[in-house]
Amino acid sequence: GAGVSQSPSNKVTEKGKDVELRCDPISGHTALYWYRQSLGQGLEFLIYFQGNSAPDKSGLPSDRFSAERTGGSVSTLTIQRTQQEDSAVYLCASSLDGPKGREQYFGPGTRLTVT
Amino acid sequence: AQKVTQAQTEISVVEKEDVTLDCVYETRDTTYYLFWYKQPPSGELVFLIRRNSFDEQNEISGRYSWNFQKSTSSFNFTITASQVVDSAVYFCASSTGANSKLTFGKGITLSVRP
Numbered sequence: 001g002a003g004v005s006q007s008p009s010n011k012v013t014e015k016g017k018d019v020e021l022r023c024d025p026i027s028g029h030t031a032l033y034w035y036r037q038s039l040g041q042g043l044e045f046l047i048y049f050q051g052n053s054a055p056d057k058s059g060l061p062s063d064r065f066s067a068e069r070t071g072g073s074v075s076t077l078t079i080q081r082t083q084q085e086d087s088a089v090y091l092c093a094s095s096l097d098g099p100k101g102r103e104q105y106f107g108p109g110t111r112l113t114v115t
Numbered sequence: 116a117q118k119v120t121q122a123q124t125e126i127s128v129v130e131k132e133d134v135t136l137d138c139v140y141e142t143r144d145t146t147y148y149l150f151w152y153k154q155p156p157s158g159e160l161v162f163l164i165r166r167n168s169f170d171e172q173n174e175i176s177g178r179y180s181w182n183f184q185k186s187t188s189s190f191n192f193t194i195t196a197s198q199v200v201d202s203a204v205y206f207c208a209s210s211t212g213a214n215s216k217l218t219f220g221k222g223i224t225l226s227v228r229p
Contacts, residue, residue: 031215043206043219050215059216091160098215101148101167106160 004107006092012113013082021077021110025094032075033104034067038088050098082114117142117209121220128197129228136192136223138207148210149190155203197227
């Protein structure tokens with residue numbers, strides 16, 4: 001079946017602009033995660049959605065970052081007033097469910113460059 | 116808090132050599148999960164294996180094998196008879212039963228030369 005998809009694959013934006021990154025998880029997966037991969041920080045957790053539960057936002061680096069998941073499926077990560085340090089690859093992953101430590105399947109990522 | 120340490124940063128081997136990638140984890144939870152992911156040059160993270168804290172059995176899948184030892188908090192990954200296609204960055208990661216977010220190590224860049 002189809003894997004996790006993300007769009008756009010690349011995004012170049014000017015400092016101060018807002019960006020939206022989209023993630024389509026694997027059908028039937030109730031858990032959805034966002035991570036960020038950068039040279040300096042490695043792979044970092046950002047936010048986790050599980051079913052209809054309140055999301056775990058503990059990894060969001062600032063209040064400029066927010067995410068939502070509509071209808072238990074597609075998720076959008078929004079970064080407001082982008083800064084150069086936001087440049088990274090943003091990865092989305094999904095799993096069958098969260099609490100049982102299921103394996104997560106990752107999308108190809110969105111490479112964000114803030115100029 | 117969890118921590119995953121991959122002390123090796125870069126490994127270079129010649130094709131057909133065996134290579135072991137080390138992973139040491141730290142957690143206070145009794146229920147936890149360990150993972151290995153591969154990130155080839157194309158960039159997409161590929162799931163390789165998951166183990167839970169109650170299952171210390173080693174696992175072999177083709178040329179890949181994993182050694183999980185709770186006594187040393189290690190979850191090492193061995194590639195037997197390495198191939199050029201094994202060249203990638205390999206990440207070890209952990210999660211707990213309570214919070215499923217993955218905590219990743221820094222990754223090991225493996226280069227297999229023909």
